[in-house]
Amino acid sequence: MPVSERPILILGGTAEAAKLAARLVSQGHRVISSLAGRTREPAILDGEVRIGGFGGARGLTGYIARENVSLLIDATHPFATQISDNALIAAASTKIPFVRLERPAWHARPGDNWTSVTSIEEAVSAIPARARVLLALGRQHIAPFSRRGDVHFVVRMIDPPEQPLDLVDFELELSKPGKVEDEAAFLAKRRLTHIVCRNSGGSASYTKIKAARELGLPVIIIDRPHRPVAHTLPDIESVGQFIDNTLGSFRA
Template sequence: MSPHVLILGGTTEARRLATDLAARPGIRVTTSLAGRVARPGALDGEVRIGGFGGAEGLADWLRAHHVDALVDATHPFAETITANAARAAGATGVPAIVLRRPGWRPVPGDRWYDAASPAAAAEALPRLGRRVLLTTGRLGLAAFAHLRDLHFVVRSVEPPEPPLPPDTEVLLARGPFGLDDETELLRAHRIEVLVTKDSGGEATSAKLTAARELGLPVVVVRRPPLPDGVTAVADVADVLDRLGLSGP
C-alpha cells in the first residue's frame, strides 16, 4: 500500500508540499481544508474539505484512511486545529510534523508594538492613531467592535464576520501585495496605524516595509504558543527530510 500523507492545509507552504509529494511515484497525499474560503485554489493530490470533529474525529480519520504521516501546515494562528492534531497524533501513534513559516522580525526604522492578542491590539490603538488598516483576517474582529471613535479599513480575502467596528470600510483582496500597492493603499486611505498578525512569509510582508518607509506604527499580534512538546520546522525541505524524502 502506498504511504499516505495527510496535510492540514490552507497555507502557501501546504500547497507547495502537496505539489512535491503528489509528483513522487508511490506517495498518496491528501490535503484537508477547513472550508472557510469559498474558492480555494487548485491543489495537487486528493482534497477533503471540512472539519474532523475535534481530536477524536481526526484520530478516527487517521485510522480509517491508513495515514502514515500527518503534516500540520495550517496558519500559525490556527490554534485549535494544531492542538487537535497533536492530540490525534498522540492517540494513534501517527508521526506528526508541524510546518510553520518563520515569523516576522523588526528591522531598524520599524515602529512595532507587540500585542499578545487582538484584544490587546485593540487596547493599544487609541493612543497610536485614528485611521487604522486592519489586516488580521475576517475572523476575530469583535475585539475591535467597541472602538467607535476610530476609522477602520479592514482587508480580508472573504467578507468579514460581524460584529465589526461601526466605522468600517471593507476591502476584499488576496495577496501577494507589492510595495508600491501597499504604499498607495496607506496613503490613499490616510492610514495612521497598521494592525497585523505575525503570519510571516513574503506574500503580505510588503505592508510592513511600506509602513516603515512612511513612519507608521505597526501593532503586531504575536502567534499563540505551540502545544507542549510540539516543535515546528520552517519549510517544505525540512518536512521532506523528516519524512525521509529529501534524498535523490
C-alpha cells in the same frame, strides 16, 4: 502496502502547505490536503482535498485510522492553535509519524515602528483615538474592535463577510496583499495611520510590513501564541528531509 498507496495527510490552508503538497505528489505520494473551508474559492491543490472540520481530536484520530494515513503534517496557520492541538493528540493516539511545518515569525528591523501585543484585546486597547487603521485580520477576529467607535477602520478580506461587520466606522476592502509599492500606495490613498495584524510570518503578507516601514507607519502586531517546539520544522526542505528519513521515499 507500499508507502505511495498510504496517504500523507496535510492539515493545510497556507501557501507552504500547497507547495509541499505539490512537491509530494510529484514524488509519487498520495496526498490528502485538509482545508478548514473558510475561503470560498480556495486555490487548486495537487492531490486529494477534503474540506471542513474533523470533529475535534477524536474525529481526526478516527479519520487517520479509516484512511490508513502514513504520516501527519500540520501546516496550518501559526495562530490556528485548536487544530494544532488536535493534531498532536491524534498523532499520539494513532502512533503515526508527525511533523509541524511552521514558517518563522517576523522580526522587527531598523525603521520598523512596532507595538507588540499578546492578544486581540490588547490590540484593541493599543489603538490611539482618531486613528485610521488597516485591520489585516481574518473576519472571525473583527468583532472585538466594535467598541472603538472613535477609530476609522479599513477591513481587508479576501471574501465578503457572511454577516455585516459590527463596526461603527469602517470601509471594506476585498483584495489580497500586493507588491510593496502597491501596498504603500494603498496605505497612502486611504490615509491610514496604523496597521493591526498578527505575526503570521511568511512572504505573502509581509509586503504591508515593508510598506509601513517605508512610510513610517506604526504597526500593532499580535505575537504568536506559545506553541510546543517539539516536532516543528521551519520550511519545506526540512520537512522533506524528515519525510525522507521517516518514510524513506522523499527525493529532492
